[in-house]
Amino acid sequence: MLRDHLMSAAIFGLFSFVWFGWAQETLPDQWRWPVAIASVIGALLAAFSGYLSYQHWHSATALTAQTNYRWYLIFVLGEFILAGGGAAILLKTQQSIYVAPWISLVVGSHFIALQFIFHDPSLYWLAALMIIVSLLGLFWPTPAKSALVGVNNGIILLAFSLFNLGRFLWY
Template structure:
């Protein structure tokens, strides 16, 4: 069962991380017009996150999948595992002079973590989110080599858009229930 509070909290979290990915997308951009568009997308994501955060606060008393026995524990295990692996992998990539691959590495872990979180929240849409982020991760290096687009730009923009779409999707599920 998927809970109303989980929909809006997911919208808040997805919007926030959309904002983060759009910020990361700007790391290696030179042209001002690209910064402008990514900045507008980041602003939309930030506003969306704030609105969803307020709605989450207002609905905090309602039921959540995390209130079920062991769900919150599994959520924390998934989160901390992802964080630790992300940090170790990023440090190793930097050490071996492969820092441009860090965004793809983080995207890969985030995609995998959505598969694990589906078992916590029982929300099949997380499988689609995982697949999309894993595809972005898998294509980042070949596209970078073929088209000379910075991985931070490619992965950041793609994941920013994907997460913002999923935030809007969860807004709609919240509002329609």
């Protein structure tokens, strides 16, 4: 649905900005400018798509159905609890290097559930890509796990933001 494409573009643009920002924690110096530019593009996409979403607020959305909206809230709340709880445990056990891959794994997995609400098969691709990035972050032997996960997730979400904006513009 058109509004869902716009909201997805806005949300994915915003979270590409967030992941690029998180990557700054352990980012090599030579990556700073390209990541900063990509981050600004994500923020601009979020703002533009958010504005368009506001302009089309009364368009159809999968969340109009009360059951879909309820499940959406359950999935998002569950995601926050699982991500936050896991991150707290990792911090408490001095394993903070694994927080970014953990959050990525939870976020990536939640797109599988959201596909059942939005009936958008592209969410399976998004989930798969983010889960792969999470596994790389967990098992790739690098101390810069937040850079690895942050840059890759930033790129993936930026691409999906553009994809969803394109789907809106196509109609």
